[in-house]
Amino acid sequence: MCREAQERGLKGAWVQLNLALATLCQGRLEEAKKEYGRGVEMADREDLEAAIEDLERMRAKRPGLEGAEEMMEMLRKGLEHGGTE
Numbered sequence: 449m450c451r452e453a454q455e456r457g458l459k460g461a462w463v464q465l466n467l468a469l470a471t472l473c474q475g476r477l478e479e480a481k482k483e484y485g486r487g488v489e490m491a492d493r494e495d496l497e498a499a500i501e502d503l504e505r506m507r508a509k510r511p512g513l514e515g516a517e518e519m520m521e522m523l524r525k526g527l528e529h530g531g532t533e
Contacts, residue, residue, distance in 0.1 A: 461491035465499040468519070469506060477515040484519050488526035496527045 468483035487499065500523050507516050 461487050461495040462498065464490055465495060465502070469499070469502055472513065472515055472519060473506065473510070475514065480515060480519060481522075484522050488522060491526060493527065493530060496523055499523050500527065 464483060464487035468480055468487050471483050472480035488496070491499065500520065503516060503520055503523065507513055
């Protein structure tokens with residue numbers, strides 16, 4: 449769905465970060481790292497806060513989700529730097 453949104457020209461950090469989360473949930477860790485990296489580069493503070501909340505909810509549902517902690521660290525570092533403002 450997120451890829452389809454991108455293909456249709458929908459852009460924005462929220463699309464990118466949702467794609468990253470979906471990729472992570474599919475167990476495609478290396479691809480998820482790239483997608484989260486792109487999302488963090490595009491995101492403002494509000495986007496990053498929403499992505500952190502989304503990932504926290506997913507970790508609560510799937511406690512052993514591989515790579516979740518690493519992705520959370522990436523999002524938090526982006527937030528510390530203030531996003532794209």
